[in-house]
Amino acid sequence: MDTYGRDSSNDGENGDEGIPVSESDRIGPIGEREPGEERSSQKPNERPRVLQGSPASRYWDNTKETHRFKPWLRSTGRARVPFAESRKPGALQTPPQKQRETSSDTMRGFSIRRNRAAAVAIDGGSVSPRNFSLAHQCTCPKGSELLKDYIPEDQYEEFVKRRAKELQQYKTRMASELSRLLFASPNSPLQYPIQGYIVQPLTSTLIPGLGLHAENRSSYKVSLSVSKGILTTNITPEQTIIKGSGKNKLFIESRSLVTLNNLLAKVSYTSTDYHINTGDLATFQFEMHEAVFPIAIKQPHVPVLYDMGTDISSQVTITTKTFQRYRHLRVLLDSIRQFYSNIKIIIADDSLETEHITGENIQHYIMPPAQGWFAGRNLAVSQVTTKYFLWVDDDFMFTEKTKIENLVEVMEAMPELDVVGGSVKGNQFYFALIYEEGEEIEGGCLYRKSGGKFQTLPGYPQCSMTNGVVNFFLARTDAVQRVGFDPKLQRTAHSEFFMDGLGTLLVATCSDVSIDHQLTTSENKSPLYNKFRYPGQGDVEFKLKLHFYKNHLKCIKYG
Structure with missing residues (x-):
């Protein structure tokens, strides 16, 4: 140094290195690639599919290479019916040999788990696809050091196993339920908090903003469910049914919408396990409508001033x-x-x-x-x-x-x-520092760009x-x-x-x-x-070997 x-x-x-660049040479938030660098190619069957004008939606599962299908709701006047029930002759069908039952591990409501690419077509239009997968092979900038070359061949296999185990420990510490991708359903009668609902561990806290905005019905029935806590509400008024208070799934049914909303305003969440920084996802349902909203569980910090x-x-x-x-x-x-x-x-x-x-x-x-x-x-x-x-x-x-x-x-x-x-x-x-996470086996790519x-x-x-x-x-x-x-x-x-x-x-x-x-x-x-x-040379090689394990890098470039 x-x-x-x-x-x-x-x-x-x-x-x-270190020579300041002109204003026109500044890099953007993601950085720039060097001339002549190639982006990693993507196989055709790994691309998300957009079904233009179709009343159905598909997304591609990169892991299992399988089409999966879930009908989306379409507005038809006052009523809302599944596309599967209102499909016109000639509409695009799911491939018969690849149709599978949808589960919570694929697409539930509007949440997508990691390593999925989504494309949604609604009411004859489409939403541009985005690949939300975090696990992909990163591209080493031209002139990078390939770090695995600095691991002795007879140690490589065991070294990689130890690194993989440590990476999983790291992810366990850093992961949160709140990092899961959520989509808001269109034209939903459900009202709920979408950001900023923070509770202390093991402390009962009212859920603000819960409500139902629906047209006249003889009865209104909603449910709330969580996975890391319990839900409670007030005593049961007349002509109202409450089930599951004090458990992780709460059902409320009432003939009066006003009464129902009064009860929803008094629903509280309490986490059941102590953790200083984690989260939960609450599922809110009414008839065929479903919403998912985040609950941040955090132990407040004592200020250090x-x-x-x-x-x-x-x-x-x-x-x-x-x-x-x-x-x-x-x-x-x-x-x-x-x-x-x-x-x-x-x-x-x-x-x-x-x-x-x-x-x-x-x-x-x-x-x-x-x-x-x-x-x-x-x-x-x-x-x-x-x-x-x-x-x-x-x-x-x-x-x-x-x-x-x-x-x-x-x-x-x-x-x-x-x-x-x-x-x-x-x-x-x-x-x-331009960094791509990369996939778990090989690791990420890092480029130190001078003047950036x-x-x-x-x-x-x-x-x-x-x-x-x-x-x-x-x-x-x-x-x-x-x-x-x-x-x-x-x-x-x-x-x-x-x-x-x-x-x-x-x-x-x-x-x-x-x-x-x-x-x-x-x-x-x-x-x-x-x-x-x-x-x-031994010091340099030691540092590159350290980057391979400690920083989980596949390659590094000092520019």
């Missing part, structure tokens, strides 16, 4: 890691004190021969020798007590353009941000959203502590922190705050220093 956080062993051939105080010293701690470069370190410290006389500085030091660093408000932590880059970062950040920390390399140098206050202002104006990078000698060195950024921050045109930044950044302390720095990576590491934080850390880069870089001295040319500074 070089001074700016670039992995020198994986830099592009043109050596142009930081006292920002009145000046920068109570808001930010400066952190750095040093190894065999005390001359550079002292220049850095002197430059900090020229502009910030009282700000706390934390130093993690894994030098082979240590020197004592003294000074006002300086904490110097001696580590076992040569523990590496990320171990030092972990140690330094673990001792931060302020809301933010500023990361700098030990051979940087503060100037009049190193305005920490400007970065704090951006973070405070946009509390969702976790990391804001600046520039080193005017160069920002930001990058985008997204939209500018509102009110801060000098700042843009991105996925990774240079080794000079302000970060939210608690957010970075949750992601952490993998101490297995000792020599070749920087981008890997942002890879581990992808989808967790919101990152931006700003061009108006800069730090200088010291000139090369004899310390940098020392054979002892260079032995640890520059990674060998």
Whole structure:
């Protein structure tokens, strides 16, 4: 890894990593493919089928390669009848040898489970198909490293088995019933909450907004069912039947629509098992109408707040890691004190021969020798007590353009941000991470694209959203502590922190705050220093092997 956080062993051939691109070169939310790259082909029988003008709907099951059929409801005046009962002669029929009974595992109401492609045709029109499958083979960008090539052949089979088992454990932790895809039925008389119904575990909570809007009938009957809790309602009034109160399926029948809606307004949900972050799906039915709505089950967090105080010293701690470069370190410290006389500085030091660093408000932590880059970062950040920390390399140098206050202002104006990078000698060195999950056996594809950024921050045109930044950044302390720095990576590491934080850390880069870089001295040319500074082939191969297992990647490209 070089001074700016670039992995020198994986830099592009043109050596142009980190060169900012023009506004027209910015990438969109999904990123761009390199010229000449091919998208993975899709077999014809894996494509969702759209039945134009048909009164039926089909979708393709990629797993079992079977057509499945379910009649959809069509409005015919006041009554609603299934298409199967109102089909005209000559209408498209389901293939006789492939017609199967629909189950909850295929399409129920308007919910589709994972790994299905849906196409819906309603009342002679069609809805454009979308493939909602999460499991697909990703496309490795041209020039990617194929990571399985770095796994010894005699270890590969067992290695992959262990990885597959660990992936399932990961998915169990991350999965939620609330991630299931739901469709809202058209012209439904059912009213129900579609978002924002959150309950505490094991706590009875009213379900807001339940209601029925139907025309006159002699009797009205609805049902509600859940899988991870129980449903209760008020006492039974006259001319009303309630069954299943205190169970997971509740039936209410009344001759009065007003009475029915009053009872629905008093239905409560209580989860039956303790979990801090999960969910349930409630099914609401009336005659041939069915709706499914989410219930979020969450244990509220106890807030952890930081006292920002009145000046920068109570808001930010400066952190750095040093190894065999005390001359550079002292220049850095002197430059900090020229502009910030009282700000706390934390130093993690894994030098082979240590020197004592003294000074006002300086904490110097001696580590076992040569523990590496990320171990030092972990140690330094673990001792931060302020809301933010500023990361700098030990051979940087503060100037009049190193305005920490400007970065704090951006973070405070946009509390969702976790990391804001600046520039080193005017160069920002930001990058985008373009990631495709891929399927379970082979893994995903990751492309680190130098110069990739997204939209500018509102009110801060000098700042843009991105996925990774240079080794000079302000970060939210608690957010970075949750992601952490993998101490297995000792020599070749920087981008890997942002890879581990992808989808967790919101990152931006700003061009108006800069730090200088010291000139090369004899310390940098020392054979002892260079032995640890520059990674060998074994370090590079270890990192790629780690990506294969830990990040479940098939390939990676450092661009």
